[in-house]
Amino acid sequence: MAHLPPPLPGPGSAAAEPATPGTPAFSPLYQQIKALILESLQAGEWKPGEAIPSEMDLAVRFRVSQGTVRKAVDELAAENLLLRRQGKGTFVATHSEQQVRYRFLKLMPDAGDLAAEGQPQREVLECRRLRAPADVARSLALRAGDAVIQVRRVLSFGGVPTILEDLWLPGAPFKGLTAQQMTGYHGPTYAMFEVEFGVRMVRAEEKIRAVAADPSQAELLQVPRHSPLLSVERVAYTYNDVPMEVRRGLYRTDTHHYRNELS
Missing domain, CATH: 1.10.10.10 (Winged helix-like DNA-binding domain superfamily/Winged helix DNA-binding domain)
Structure with a gap:
């Protein structure tokens, strides 16, 4: 209380x-x-x-x-x-609510809307515990070398690989997170963080730039090498501006676009 x-x-x-x-x-x-x-x-x-x-x-x-x-x-x-x-x-x-479940995902299909595409298919390529790189530690307000969970995954819409992203999460609040949890949860990832770990992301900040796909990225996203991609780096915060996630995503924009509302 x-x-x-x-x-x-x-x-x-x-x-x-x-x-x-x-x-x-x-x-x-x-x-x-x-x-x-x-x-x-x-x-x-x-x-x-x-x-x-x-x-x-x-x-x-x-x-x-x-x-x-x-x-x-x-x-x-x-x-x-x-x-x-x-x-x-x-x-x-809660991120389980239909009207807010995609609040932080601004990538929209050129035809239709995100809800019509349905839940993205997730392929977790890696989920491991390691010492925080210096830049990630700074973004998460951790000490250099503190434990973090790193997740790499591909999100596909309609069977088409569309987003390649790396997530870094502080090790203590997300202790025990596994690739099976990330893959098997049938709902938004942020809703899983709420249910399984008691962590609610309430706001986020993003940096966006254009990049060219390197050979590894091109293979995972099934695009030609040097294809233009949208690089989106996000820091998500829980209550009282405590950083809880660094997420770096590479977005295909041949069939999707980044859409934001300004007010």
């Missing part, structure tokens, strides 16, 4: 006056409640897919108004951390 907050301003109050040099800064009350809800999510008090307490119950728990709780929950829902269901309540978002 999250700790109760220190004495807070009365219901409906806003942030304190802007801080002047040498004085502490205060966040709005609803932001403090949002942080406490995040603390409970990170601690696993409410698991992905489970309902959280009602706004009224949370208001009693945190000793604030229901409107303050609603504003905190609204922000968490807008960030895809919580999911409102009309007449049912508010639930912890």
Whole structure:
């Protein structure tokens, strides 16, 4: 259970006056409640897919108004951390949900949509435990030489190899991960991380560049050597911006394109 907050301003109050040099800064009350809800999510008090307490119950728990709780929950829902269901309540978002299961996969077929292609076929080429390379350790906020799990796999759509990717995961949270788990789970990989390891990826950052396929990559993706590929490097984070995955993918774009929505 999250700790109760220190004495807070009365219901409906806003942030304190802007801080002047040498004085502490205060966040709005609803932001403090949002942080406490995040603390409970990170601690696993409410698991992905489970309902959280009602706004009224949370208001009693945190000793604030229901409107303050609603504003905190609204922000968490807008960030895809919580999911409102009309007449049912508010639930912890999960990558198993149809509307968010492909939230981090932006490669779309030129004809149709990703859902129409169905679940990609996964071929795991390698799954091993090793010491983190220096660049991976930096991205995962690990010490050089800490244990990581490396996975290399090919994702195919409609029988056509489309994505070649390498994943690096911190060794402690993903201890025991096997190639059989990666291959056999019938759902999104991020949903498997939630169910099997209690790790939920809530946001990601990507770097994208164009590259030419080397001989090994060309063979695995069944394209001519030097074919243009889209290189996508992703760092995925769990709650409170803790990095939990480095993923480097090479995407074929002869029948697919990268699509993102900006707002």
